[in-house]
Amino acid sequence: MxxxxxxxxxxxxxxxxxxxxxxxxxxxxxxxxxxxxxxxxxxxxxxxxxxxxxxxxxxxxxxxxxxxxxxxxxxxxxxxxxxxxxxxxxxxxxxxxxxxxxxxxxxxxxxxxxxxxxxxxxxxxxxxxGRKTAAEKVASLLLLIASHLDPEAAGERRIFDLPMSRLDMADYLGLTIETVSRQFSRLKKDGIITITANRHIEVLSLAKLQARCG
Amino acid sequence: MxxxxxxxxxxxxxxxxxxxxxxxxxxxxxxxxxxxxxxxxxxxxxxxxxxxxxxxxxxxxxxxxxxxxxxxxxxxxxxxxxxxxxxxxxxxxxxxxxxxxxxxxxxxxxxxxxxxxxxxxxxxxxxxxGRKTAAEKVASLLLLIASHLDPEAAGERRIFDLPMSRLDMADYLGLTIETVSRQFSRLKKDGIITITANRHIEVLSLAKLQARCG
DNA sequence: CGATATGTTGAAAGGTCTCAAGGGACGTGG
DNA sequence: CCACGTCCCTTGAGACCTTTCAACATATCG
Known part of the structure; x- marks a missing residue:
């Protein structure tokens, strides 16, 4: 300012x-x-x-x-x-x-x-x-955070630390922490992200993540 | 302006x-x-x-x-x-x-x-x-419309015509038209509103409507 | 009066929540 | 260094709510 x-x-x-x-x-x-x-x-x-x-x-x-x-x-x-x-x-x-x-x-x-x-x-x-499913909501939030915290990166990968807890994410997305957690597990299982220490995220395929945003 | x-x-x-x-x-x-x-x-x-x-x-x-x-x-x-x-x-x-x-x-x-x-x-x-149930969403919208279209009225009653279709209401609330319709029926059954000609609404108890807004 | 758009209702499927249990990281104190 | 508690996160099972799909009712308009 x-x-x-x-x-x-x-x-x-x-x-x-x-x-x-x-x-x-x-x-x-x-x-x-x-x-x-x-x-x-x-x-x-x-x-x-x-x-x-x-x-x-x-x-x-x-x-x-x-x-x-x-x-x-x-x-x-x-x-x-x-x-x-x-x-x-x-x-x-x-x-x-x-x-x-x-x-x-x-x-x-x-x-x-x-x-x-x-x-x-x-x-x-x-x-x-109002209109997205839980899977799309979580993907949208990850994309939002990735573009804020790692804006310069090119290519398919993004690495960053989540600046909020599961509860904050749930409160942002209108979900419960359990549903958020399950969606993270699904993204992991499908090879779109990896998670270490709960907060450290590596997006392996930005294109696949984007495709899940609805 | x-x-x-x-x-x-x-x-x-x-x-x-x-x-x-x-x-x-x-x-x-x-x-x-x-x-x-x-x-x-x-x-x-x-x-x-x-x-x-x-x-x-x-x-x-x-x-x-x-x-x-x-x-x-x-x-x-x-x-x-x-x-x-x-x-x-x-x-x-x-x-x-x-x-x-x-x-x-x-x-x-x-x-x-x-x-x-x-x-x-x-x-x-x-x-x-993000946080309200379908029943609360519909009640909230009715209250919003009532306060816009009949702002001067005092007391427990409000009468107005809905300025939008069920589809518009559904799109505003992040619901389907069927769910909106069912919630209207419930409000009718519980004696909180009456509906004539699909669009003409009479709120019988503003207090009860407010209580359903969450 | 028929045609079309809009709204209602029912039954079943699907998604999210709730409740409950367990896992992992971290810090404190022994 | 390990034991323990706490906090945060994950996972599972069943309940509950909303959607989907289908049929029917009602309003609107030519």
Whole structure:
């Protein structure tokens, strides 16, 4: 985000912001709590989720640096934001950022683009949640993660560590952990991936994985 | 949208726009087609949907007047926009609207707010798609429609006509039409709603309907 | 009135969840 | 270094829910 600012604005911002570190699992913003500040994500992954009264949970988005975390202009946060890995953020008071947005067209455009991109991603995921089978859902998530974590790689292979637990994946896909686990086993049996130490994934055939995405 | 414009801007706009009517079912923008213009929705309901290669469809949003239809700043539309009822729009060329946005802070804020609201709605719906049962999904949709179409009504009752077919509802909820139909029958049998002529709904107990939303 | 599209209902198949048991990695303490 | 507990993950069996396929009912429209 700071890329969109000029030196004066950076100075102004630095007087109002604090650098904060959050260990994995810590909550940045709670669902239905008042929004007093936004968090400029510097490092790590943030998980956005919503929970039904009886505890059923759905992950509704992931954010990566340099996203801005926090629902702009809302009095209350519509969801929980939680550190999915160890995370480093710049916390900006609401009023400071909102004033800055008024003055700075580049920053404004950048945040507008982020919102529109998040909207595209949410709608893509709605198709996955509403219309894909468990096998297709798991394949889709692996492909999504692979393209985020190993974006430069060419060819048929991809190697990466899953940045989330089976429970997180289940909550992202609208499944149970058992179903996710079974689908991983199937992908392994069919020679499409190998798994070591639960989290380390090697995709052997990207084409076959893509074919399973529906 | 025009509420955010001054007289000069309205004159400018009127020279560049055309009023267009679309009968129900007509496509405004096709998935993966070039975006040449935006549509300012004056009357009616527009359905946004995405389709998998094998034909499975998911509705990812509904738009009502006075929303702007069309993905801002994108070269290609990420989804299909289709008239869900008879619809009247003001078609604005891309460049015209984008220039106007640069100059007019009120318009800019209005479109930003629309994007953020659509993002909230999409994420709410992700919870419905991923974590609710068929019964809860149908109840949630009825409640959503009731609050849109009969927003002023007080008390336990709501009366309205469904603005969509069973197939549309199924595509919105990630279900089949048969499952939707069965859930309607159950709501009828349990005395929560009555249905006449397939589309005319009377909600007898809003509280009971809400209790079924999960 | 017939033709067509839309909606409902039933029975069986299939997929996902639930419940239960067991396996493997990791950290702590003996 | 090993024993043990804990957490996370995997696997199996049966229950449950949704889909599929088929038949029928109802609404719409010429």
């Amino acid at each position: 700071c890329g969109a600012l000029n030196p004066d604005e950076l100075t102004l911002l630095s007087r109002h912001t604090r650098q904060i570190e959050h260990p994995s699992g810590e909550e940045l913003v709670g669902e239905s709590t008042r929004v007093e500040a936004y968090d400029n994500l510097m490092r790590g992954v943030v998980k956005l989720s919503k929970t039904l009264e009886d505890g059923r949970q759905q992950i509704v988005g992931l954010q990566f640096a340099p996203d801005l975390v926090g629902r702009l202009y809302a009095g209350e946060s519509p969801m929980t934001a939680e550190a999915a890995s160890d995370v480093e953020v710049c916390r900006v008071p609401r009023a400071t950022l909102e004033r800055l947005i008024e003055r700075n067209p580049a920053l404004r455009k950048r945040l507008m683009d982020q919102s529109l991109r998040e909207l595209d991603e949410a709608r893509d995921w709605m198709v996955t949640l | 025009c509420g955010a414009l001054n007289p000069d801007e309205l004159t400018l706009l009127s020279r560049h726009t055309r009023q267009i009517e679309h009968p129900s079912g007509e496509e405004l923008v096709g998935e993966s087609t070039r975006v040449e213009a935006y549509d300012n929705l004056m009357r009616g309901v527009v359905k946004l949907s995405k389709t998998l290669e094998d034909g499975r469809q998911q509705i990812v949003g509904l738009q009502f007047a006075p929303d702007l239809v069309g993905r801002l700043y994108a070269g290609e539309s990420p989804m299909t926009a289709e008239a869900a009822s008879d619809v009247e729009v003001c078609r604005v060329p891309r460049a015209t609207l984008e220039r106007l946005i640069e100059r007019n802070p009120a318009l800019r804020k209005r479109l930003m707010d629309q994007s953020l609201r659509e993002l909230d709605e999409a994420r709410d719906w992700m919870v419905t798609l």
